[in-house]
Amino acid sequence: MTSPGNLATDLRPNLSVPDPSALSMRLVHRAVSDLRRGTPVVLRGPEGPLVVAAAEVVGARGLAELAEVALAPPVLLLAPVRAAAVLQRPVPQGQGAEEGAVALRLPASLLDPAVLRSLADPVAERLLPEMPELTIIPALGAAAIALAKLGRLLPALVAAPVSETAALRLSLLAVDQADVMAYPHHAATSLTRVAEARVPLEDAPDSRIIAFRAADGGIEHLAILVGDVAALLAAGGAPLARIHSECFTGDLLGSLKCDCGPQLRGAIAKMHEDGAGVLLYLAQEGRGIGLVNKLRAYTLQDAGLDTLDANRAIGYGADERSFLVAATMLEQLDIPRVRLLTNNPDKLAGLAACGIQVLGRESHKFEGNGVNDRYLATKQDRFGHLLA
Numbered sequence: 534m535t536s537p538g539n540l541a542t543d544l545r546p547n548l549s550v551p552d553p554s555a556l557s558m559r560l561v562h563r564a565v566s567d568l569r570r571g572t573p574v575v576l577r578g579p580e581g582p583l584v585v586a587a588a589e590v591v592g593a594r595g596l597a598e599l600a601e602v603a604l605a606p607p608v609l610l611l612a613p614v615r616a617a618a619v620l621q622r623p624v625p626q627g628q629g630a631e632e633g634a635v636a637l638r639l640p641a642s643l644l645d646p647a648v649l650r651s652l653a654d655p656v657a658e659r660l661l662p663e664m665p666e667l668t669i670i671p672a673l674g675a676a677a678i679a680l681a682k683l684g685r686l687l688p689a690l691v692a693a694p695v696s697e698t699a700a701l702r703l704s705l706l707a708v709d710q711a712d713v714m715a716y717p718h719h720a721a722t723s724l725t726r727v728a729e730a731r732v733p734l735e736d737a738p739d740s741r742i743i744a745f746r747a748a749d750g751g752i753e754h755l756a757i758l759v760g761d762v763a764a765l766l767a768a769g770g771a772p773l774a775r776i777h778s779e780c781f782t783g784d785l786l787g788s789l790k791c792d793c794g795p796q797l798r799g800a801i802a803k804m805h806e807d808g809a810g811v812l813l814y815l816a817q818e819g820r821g822i823g824l825v826n827k828l829r830a831y832t833l834q835d836a837g838l839d840t841l842d843a844n845r846a847i848g849y850g851a852d853e854r855s856f857l858v859a860a861t862m863l864e865q866l867d868i869p870r871v872r873l874l875t876n877n878p879d880k881l882a883g884l885a886a887c888g889i890q891v892l893g894r895e896s897h898k899f900e901g902n903g904v905n906d907r908y909l910a911t912k913q914d915r916f917g918h919l920l921a
């Protein structure tokens with residue numbers, strides 16, 4: 534008979550076989566959680582370690598911890614567009630603009646949570662009394678901005694060179710810059726199916742929902758399978774597919790500001806009419822900037838910016854999504870070829886680049902409603918969305 538001790542030994546994973554991606558993902562995921570709660574973290578890179586804290590959420594305690602371990606006065610890392618807005622002048626080439634982060638020297642009087650929030654947030658009241666000087670920390674700055682974006686925080690961080698020994702004394706987490714940059718790829722390729730169920734839908738009674746979770750334990754992505762996709766593929770066909778990024782306002786509340794609600798329901802209805810199809814419902818709210826930032830972007834749109842410039846003004850790219858998530862899900866669903874319902878050329882190119890055969894495109898357009906007309910026009914004029 535096997536004793537409980539032996540059984541435990543048999544089930545123990547072989548820790549002598551390293552799984553670097555699992556370890557690095559775990560660290561990055563923890564670092565993101567720390568940043569979100571205002572705790573500083575250490576970022577290791579070729580230029581030496583930096584301690585960073587998110588300007589949006591850091592409080593007096595976080596700033597005191599940062600000061601305790603810093604080897605030099607802190608700077609504020611900002612995305613170039615935000616830095617230019619704070620300085621009220623363009624950030625010249627060679628000053629971090631092309632590296633993804635610009636560092637502003639922070640006089641001690643500005644090391645205050647409310648002032649930092651106002652520097653980070655284009656929607657907040659401007660509290661900056663004087664113009665700070667520009668300094669540059671190129672590569673590590675870019676990784677810090679990337680870490681804040683992973684946490685869907687405003688990409689603005691207080692940062693300073695750090696003594697790792699001092700950081701260890703305060704139990705601050707340390708993470709490698711390369712791991713931060715590799716994280717999205719690892720998360721997308723580590724998705725596995727975790728649950729599924731038959732869920733009859735109003736527009737497609739023969740539907741199943743399948744949930745996928747990444748190895749980091751982050752938010753799940755969903756696939757909605759309509760009809761018998763496997764049978765269609767076995768007969769040599771290519772099913773309709775829709776990559777739909779989550780939109781709380783449009784999908785759930787019927788917001789008039791976008792076309793997501795009609796696109797979601799419309800795609801499912803089309804798949805039912807067509808006999809089968811797959812809709813990938815991706816946890817990439819607001820083109821990957823998150824709901825909180827999308828609300829900020831909406832406020833900027835009310836002040837006159839379009840949907841693209843509003844994203845940039847808060848320090849994010851126009852579209853932060855990666856469609857590797859969608860390709861991994863299709864692969865796991867054994868769907869190697871699709872006809873894509875979309876007007877977005879990036880989705881076609883993104884899927885094809887990840888090895889999915891995109892055998893055709895079906896236009897997926899809905900009439901404007903009077904409120905979303907400018908949004909739809911911007912998608913066409915500035916994102917290059919296809920006309921028909």
Ligand SMILES: Nc1nc2c(ncn2[C@@H]2O[C@H](COP(=O)(O)OP(=O)(O)OP(=O)(O)O)[C@@H](O)[C@H]2O)c(=O)[nH]1
Nearest residue numbers: 777778779780791817818819820830840875876877
């Ligand atoms: N940041 C930001 N995101 C928005 C805005 N309006 C809608 N979104 C998001 O855009 C995403 C919807 O885009 P998709 O439905 O994938 O469509 P698309 O990229 O326009 O391409 P199509 O396939 O042609 O529809 C959702 O995540 C929405 O939350 C906005 O003004 N700002």
Ligand SMILES: [Zn+2]
Nearest residue numbers: 780783791793
């Ligand atoms: Zn929407």
